[in-house]
Amino acid sequence: MSEKPALSVSDLKVHFPVGGGKVVHAVDGISFDIPAGIAFGLVGESGSGKTTAAMACARLNDPTDGTIRLGGKDITHLDGDQMRQARRDIQVVFQDPYASLNPRERAGAIVRRPMDLMGIGTPKEREDRVDELFATVGLRAEQKALFPHQFSGGQRQRIGIARALATRPKLIVCDEPVSALDVAIQAQILNLLGRLKAELGLSYLFISHDLGVVQHLCDQIAVMYLGQIVEIGSRSEIFRRPMHPYTMALISAVPTLDAGMDAGMRLKGDPPSPISPPEGCRFAGRCQFAQDRCRQESPVLSGDPDGHKVACFRARDLEVVALREELTRVPA
């Protein structure tokens, strides 16, 4: 692994003051690397901080602490024109294809805009690039003249993807890019993202609450709970050998096509408040395996240095392992 990671995040914190001296610990000390050409998935329940973390990586909100390196370059404190130029390499595809396109601009101009802002190429080169991008994402060149409302949801997401590709970025942050789309359209967009990754050698930071989608697209996965990463590993490690009880609960809650696959593991209650996160392991209050130690000390993410890591004192204890075996048994 001599090549620099596409993105390297170290001890990232994003805190929001909410008045009265209170602070929301939305992202509370996360570290991960995204190697070049890899799709990296961040999963977790609403409020886990996954979107805040991803937006901080694109510097769309301000990190409170930690460093963000994009292709080896520290972008944590860049601003103004320097940050704009750095965004050549990192672009975002947003969740809502209706709200993220300017309704008064024609589709061609929307896709050209990042190149205009960053001063890339001559006007003629930009126009040619827009044609090329339309073809890449499966739109016709004559659709450049249309306005966003004249497209379907799936087509709008294609415009969003074309815009993100315009500056030839190395990394694209995808924030729930298919969750607003119908199932049939979702497959079209996921296949497009998969094809672009293979053809252009792109890396993705992919946010989704849908584990099926994440499993399909992402090579590496980090599971977030209340602002922290509780488990991280490759696709096969996370789904074949989940080690954190929270990861197991998430996987167990996904309805599958085989009746009787529901192992009946249920999480009670909601995550605690990110304003005053509890002492010790943040999941302890909802964890069926929690012991006294879990409520007093915070477990550290540990394991294989370049591979599967988990933040749980009990991950290797017999009863946790036994539940995992029950959950991950592949039906005959």
Next chain:
Amino acid sequence: MTSDTPLLSVRDLEISFRTGGRDIPVVRDLSFDLSAGETLGIVGESGCGKSITALSLIGLVPSPPGRVSKGQILLNGEDIVTAGEDRLTRIRGNEISMVFQEPMTSLNPVYTVGEQIAETARAHFGSSRAEAWDRAIEMLRLVGIPSPEQRAHNYPHQLSGGMRQRVMIAIALVCEPKVLIADEPTTALDVTVQAQIFDLFRELQHKISAAIILITHDIGVVAQMCDRVMVMYAGRKIEEGPVRSFIRDPRHPYTRGLISCIPKLSRDPSDTPEPLFEIPGVVPSPADLAELKGCAFAPRCNRAINECLLHSPALTALGPDRAVACLRQEEIPA
């Protein structure tokens, strides 16, 4: 748990919307039955008529421009289509409840969520204020809202989207309806909360043998929750059958497409996943359909032949409890 006489029976339903001076049907020739204790799944993409069908069952088709232009909706033999507004008000909540898709717009912003649940309980059971309030708190607890005693005093805007959705579900379940219609009830929720909500639905079913209509795009949810499934495309029923055969042996190419285009969670994922199956194109608009002679799915179907573009296929029985509307269903391998 199912009995022979259906609790709800929909007969030849047509729902039309008036646009540009003419009536455009958005649901056509729709018939189905629902028995006590049964869960029927309705699947299909947006724009196929699922939600408007659900609204028609509680007399809520927005009128004008919409109306039920043909057919009957019989609840215990009583036609909802011709029922007066007073009668409908009594049916809603007492006999049929609905969980809507948008929790943001379906709650009253000027009452606390506790009051909104209690109001429903008072109207239905004639309970005292104190009893109804206790019942509201109990319901909030059941739908998994933490510290329900405090949350009951919150207004909708003080709750997260997921919590608002759970309040909606509490209101729908509080008076123990005989028919519960849930239109994408858990789409906005995390899977962990979704699992809790479905446990509640099952409890309601065990307790009072309620019938449930579950509208969803999630085939996994269908597999876990439903007894029978009805697939709608462009306003028509194109396939119907028991859930096992729907998943194992779908007959309509659209049904097959819907099942194969979703990424399914595997316990043993491949490191190099195959691309997903794609259904090309989009659902035709009702106005386009009016011009169409053949099968509405034919332009997107990888098995369509000339015949499919000329004749609209009728729903054909494939046995006592299965039906499909496809000219080529016999030629499609199992």
